[in-house]
Amino acid sequence: MREYTVAILGATGAVGTRLLEQLEKSTIPVKELKLLASKRSVGKKLRFKGQQIAVSEATPDAFTGVDLVLASAGGAVSKRLLPEAVKRGAVCVDNTSAFRMEKEVPLVVPEVNEEALKEHRGIIANPNCSTIQMVVALEPIRQKYGLKQVIVSTYQAASGAGQSALEAMKTEARNYLSGQEMHGEVFPVKSEPKHYPLAFNLLPQIDVFEEDGYTHEEWKMIHETKKIMSGEMNDPTLKVTATCVRVPVVIGHGESVYFTTKTPDVTVKDLRALLEVAPGVVVQDDPKQQLYPQPLTAEGSRATYVGRLRADHENPGSFNMWVVSDNLLKGAAWNTVQIAERLVANELVSVPEDPYLG
């Protein structure tokens, strides 16, 4: 059996530490693990399968001898280093938005479009966290009943902005609860000019604004959903619109998803039965037992939780549902490791002769 030298790029962040944990639990036979990060984390040690592994600096040559890279160190780092890794023969699964919209880069959620992995040319992109959990819930429905339109409103946790942003939100909350003023210094987007507190507040801005008034996060949900589900980021036959809101939750994104099937005579019972056997989905939908997905109960799980399934009585074929998943696991680390598992299982861990180099 082939064994793999794996590198984790950005090993010390909120997603990085979970990549390590998910890799440890995965079926991937790891021969050697390299932990790569920026200079300031060099020397730090992290535990993997009982061993202490020291973090080394992420340079182009650090990828020599590496078969598989799991990257989550920010878009700029991926853009600079992943082509170098590919040149050195490593297949890269990238958790940043750097290459998601490139035609040459498959954008993969294994439950939805695993077959797209076959076309990879060295880099595979992991979608945006809020996109992943939505398509896991929608794909079984699309396959069986067709999908005409999706209207989503998100409730996204602070940890989606990274570990230090999460800590900032907790500090804001502590200040508020002790009667002090809150100072927003990180949210909605660190690099933007204005900052607002997130604790006990709602911020309808995730990522920067596009010219048409949508945020880039909303743009990502629209175009990534189309690319993953129909292979074409501008597919006009699958209509998608999104409103993305940051909420003062630690871990776990919520999504209120309204969708319209192509078949108008579908019932909630049909959908529930379908989702109950769908890969990666756990149905939590029993109003009588007050059972529905919640961030606090989804935290730490790889599953996508679906509940609150309801028919729009005035529009046959249209439904509301509520979807929650751990944004750091299925939304990031687990989906990345799952892609790597599928690459290994399908013997796809090799860079083709015409690699994609950005």
Added chain:
Amino acid sequence: MREYTVAILGATGAVGTRLLEQLEKSTIPVKELKLLASKRSVGKKLRFKGQQIAVSEATPDAFTGVDLVLASAGGAVSKRLLPEAVKRGAVCVDNTSAFRMEKEVPLVVPEVNEEALKEHRGIIANPNCSTIQMVVALEPIRQKYGLKQVIVSTYQAASGAGQSALEAMKTEARNYLSGQEMHGEVFPVKSEPKHYPLAFNLLPQIDVFEEDGYTHEEWKMIHETKKIMSGEMNDPTLKVTATCVRVPVVIGHGESVYFTTKTPDVTVKDLRALLEVAPGVVVQDDPKQQLYPQPLTAEGSRATYVGRLRADHENPGSFNMWVVSDNLLKGAAWNTVQIAERLVANELVSVPEDPYLG
């Protein structure tokens, strides 16, 4: 000029204290103010226009000589006592859901359907908090361009469940931040068998469940919106569906509202211009300045804030917007006092010969 004897029923709660404050700021000439509450609050004193007023017990005879009642002491109390008040000649503005769906009871948001006040038979109902802010934002659009469909997802603050629920959420947050376990004891609904923490969590249940899987809060948003905007709680020409979620915010409900006009060639610019001069609306919609409605900035204001206006590029005539308002003011106390102001201004503070007695 006629002066009025006013009674506040449920004067000591989160909404009650704000009723006092909004009444003090209102144009209503108050001759005498009576503060009524349950036995356990009797003797408590509250300040009104420089005077200390003692709370007395809410009994049928306490309404003798009262012209105008502002009620916010729970549905059961309103059901029992408001007919008694009406019998004694008092006109009642009720902030509970007790009478909202009665044909004989106008359900009023003054910016939308003030003229419905003329038909009152002693009781006027104040709508649900989440409904009010949505119809304030939608009505100018409906009047000018028509409205075919509304799909709303709410982000509702803890204070909507009352003062003690709000304190419970803060206690949960303090426990979480000091590394202790959180015990949900109040949310989602105190009288329901199961409770979950709200702090740093999302609860997709507000009020109890109906048979079809919608919560009663969602049912209210659907049917109250229809009754207020078209006078008929089941109007099939205005389609409405809702998903209501409780979020760990102190004050200020957020709403992601997707709507479709009857005129397909409306632009975002048209809508913004219209909303900028709409009564009760403040437009906060400048992505370049990162200006958009937030609960923290809406708190304490009577206005309904609207922003994030965007066209659904794939569905001409359909739009997304983000609406925030102080749920205790426009969502409750201010709308109640505003109804009373309009009753006074239109000389409608008198019980007709055929009163509605429940």
